[in-house]
Amino acid sequence: MTSRTAAEREVFELTGQRTPVHVLLRDVFRHRDLLVMMARHDYRSRYRSASLGLMWSVSLPLLQGVVIAIVFSHLVGGGRAKAYVPYVIVGMSAWSFLSQTVTSASTSIVDSGAIAGRIYFPRLLLPAIPASANVPGLVISLLIAEVIALVTGAGLHLTLLLLPAVVVLAWILVVSIGAVMSMAHVYSRDVRYVIQALTLILFYAAPIIYGLSANGGRRALPASLRDYVIANPATGVVQFARYALTGHADYLGRSLLWTGGWTVLFLLATLVLYSRFERVSVDRL
Amino acid sequence: MANSVELHGVGKRYTQTHQSSDLFYKKLLALGRRRSRNPLWALSDIDLEIEQGETIGIIGRNGSGKTTLLRLLSGVSAPTTGRVRVVGRVAPLIGIGVGFNNELTGRENVEVNGRLLGMTPAEIRANFDAIVDFSEIEQFIDTPVKFYSSGMFLRLAFAVAIHTTPEVFVLDEILAVGDLAFQLKCMARMREIQASGTTIVIVTHNLHTLDRIAPRAVLLSHGKLVYDGPTEQAIGRMHEVMQQETRDRGGRDDLMLQEGNAPTYLGGAEVVLDLVDTTGVRQRTFATGDQLVIRMDVMFEREVTDPILGLMVAPVGLGSPAYTTFTDKGAYRGTHGPGRPLNAEITLNVRLLAGGYTVTVAAYESDGDVMLGSTTPESxxxxxxxxxxxxxxxxxxEIAIDGRPVTAPPRERLAGRSDIANSDPGPADPTP
Structure with missing residues (x-):
């Protein structure tokens, strides 16, 4: 056994008071390798028994995008523009990452109650695990969307280099929302259903199947509703992904500002909630 | 030696909410009123200091706050009042294999679980072979654990747990799973950990293994620390507390056994007993080789002639008695009734080995077929x-090999032990 001197020893002190924010962040930082490891294992274990593996998580939003593109462009009427298919697919890829991840992140603390109730590790890792495990799926589906865009004649843009920034933004957004929701879910099991309802509403309140302005044969949103759609936290990510892949997105600046604002708000809420409840929430698991 | 664990004025309150109030409309209705929450102090006013390298047991009945204390020590939960201070890394072994994912291979589970239990990635790599070796599942280490037998699963989970090298080890129940050989291996490893100066805190129901491992124990009762001292004494106190609670409830102890084919019970006498040592001091802990004296009083409600007395000693948790005996028919001549109680003293040579036992005494009619009354099993x-x-x-x-004795005469080896078991709470002094 290794012997450690007193100076090397970590000491933990627990009182009824809240966890200071710097301790909270230091703990997360110290356990960053655990996050990587658990995300990797989460990712592997999810697809291990499925023969198509990761392809499922990539192909489902693609398929959804294709179906929607066909239905809306041919059956409902309107534009028959080739640009509509990649437009919807890019939007769907970004959206399905956001919605799936927030859904699984928001139940993450309760779902891992068996471990969380017995072993301490920073609870903030839990919502970050599905967010990180879903990143490869997001990257691959965005790349496939890019290929489809190229095939349909969108042309290659240098903005593609922004793709990592898109992924980082999406990740931070879902981690902060997931963190708040997962802690709230410990205290009220209604949260899961609220999330389901919200993702349904926010899907239609995001520029995924329609455009913020008429362009390339797409149907555009009435101007009176536009401000609400831009305020949707998902809009910034969807538009940013679009900008990176196709070199153009309407109202990019404003939607990014909104998404950034939401992210900061949720991150602050996360710090407040976790410093207050991290060490007592287990009593409710 | 420096303290490894310190608890000062620690209390933990849980708020019980009523089941129905989880419904939304009930919550709305309750908004106006004072909340009908029910605070429950799972622990209160706990002061405890554990030195580096000590092994200490935590005992108490179900619901006495043992698990809550473990959760505080392992940092999972924070106290409502007071302060918990733990020096060094804690590895909680609470629920073996909880962090295991069925879809992952043994190797992957070892990685995650080791990390969760506080090992660094480098330590996991360094200990990986030892862990696999210990678990005896080399050829299956890259198979998903869902294909493991339950024995293999437990052995691997154990192997990981027992190879963590924390400063403080927090255990729920003593580590022993699998077949005898594996259990022995677990115990040997425990002793290694103990010898290396790791502080060990054990919560257990397995009292008779505890006093071989931990010299010191604390007894919790209703969230309060009621005893802190030598393990044998703590266990004795626990039996007293259990007995008292049983009496308070007016029922039989849930840990105790019911007699098997008892004679017809018609009533007619109340029987009470007291357990004392040879000096007449009430006692719940005896050492092997001691004498145990049962003082028995029988109060009769009607006239009985030539009653018979019976006695049963049984190990706690085992379905059959270890010893039963009766007075001979007609050996005692006497008439008793209201106002004419019977007093008896039964002296037993305690040839029993470590563990919890119960003793029950009863009075019968002269033919032995009708029981007048008995005590609840006293432990x-x-x-x-x-x-x-x-x-x-x-x-x-007494074993002799080639005519040469290789065991010391048992009586000699026992000499002096009764002094320790019967002394007042305090450090046991081995010198006579």
Whole structure:
């Protein structure tokens, strides 16, 4: 056994008071390798028994995008523009990452109650695990969307280099929302259903199947509703992904500002909630 | 030595909410009113200091706050009042294999679980072979654990847990799973950990293994620390507390056994007993080789002639008695009735080995077929420190190899032990 001197020893002190924010962040930082490891294992274990593996998580939003593109462009009427298919697919890829991840992140603390109730590790890792495990799926589906865009004649843009920034933004957004929701879910099991309802509403309140302005044969949103759609936290990510892949997105600046604002708000809420409840929430698991 | 764990004025309150109030409309209705929450203090006013390298047991009945204390020590939960301070890394072994994912291979689970239990990635790599070796599942280490037998699963989970090298080890129940060989291996490894200066906190129901491992124990009752001292004494106190609670409830103890084919019980007498040592001091802990005296009082409600007395001693948790006896028919001549009680003293040679036992005494009509009354099973605890034996009864084996005795006469080895078991709470002094 290794012997450690007193100076090397970590000491933990627990009182009824809240966890200071710097301790909270230091703990997360110290356990960053655990996050990587658990995300990797989460990712592997999810697809291990499925023969198509990761392809499922990539192909489902693609398929959804294709179906929607066909239905809306041919059956409902309107534009028959080739640009509509990649437009919807890019939007769907970004959206399905956001919605799936927030859904699984928001139940993450309760779902891992068996471990969380017995072993301490920073609870903030839990919502970050599905967010990180879903990143490869997001990257691959965005790349496939890019290929489809190229095939349909969108042309290659240098903005593609922004793709990592898109992924980082999406990740931070879902981690902060997931963190708040997962802690709230410990205290009220209604949260899961609220999330389901919200993702349904926010899907239609995001520029995924329609455009913020008429362009390339797409149907555009009435101007009176536009401000609400831009305020949707998902809009910034969807538009940013679009900008990176196709070199153009309407109202990019404003939607990014909104998404950034939401992210900061949720991150602050996360710090407040976790410093207050991290060490007592287990009593409710 | 420096303290490894310190608890000062620690209390933990849980708020119980009523089941129905989880419904939304009930919550709305309750908004106006004072909330009908029910605070429950799972622990209160706990002061405890544990030195680096000590092994200490935490005992108490179900619901006495043991698990809550473990959760505080392992940092999972924070106290409502007071302060918990733990120096060094804690590895909680609470629920073996909880962090295991069925879809992952043994190797992957070892990685995650080791990390969760506080090992660094480098330590996991360094200990990986030892862990696999210990678990005896080399050829399946890259198979998903869902294909493991339950024995393999437990062995691997154990192997990981027991190879963590924390400063403080927090255990729920003593580590022993699998077949005998594997259990012995677990115990050997435990001793290694103990010898290396790791502080060990054990919560257990397995009292008779505890006093072989932990010299010190604390007894919790209703969230309060009621005893802190030598393990044997703590266990004795626990039996007293259990007995008192049983009496307070007016029922039989849930840990105790019911007699098997008892004679017809018609009533007619109340029987009480007291357990004392040879000096007449009330006692719940006896050492193997001690004498145990049962003082028995029978109060009769009607006239009875030539009653018969019976006695049963049974190990706690086992379905059959270890010893029963009766007075001979007609050996005692006497007439009793209201106002004419019977007093008896029964002296037993405690040839039992470490563990919890119950004693029941009863009074019968002269033919022995009708029971007048009996006590509830009263429990006592036997410690066998220094006795190289296991099981229930000390048969005092004397082994000679090639005519040369290789066991010391058992009586000699026992000498002096009763002084320790019967002394007042305080450090046991081995010098006579």
């Amino acid at each position: 006592f605890y036997v410690s066998s420190v220094g006795v190289l034996a296991g099981g229930f009864v000390n048969l005092e084996a």
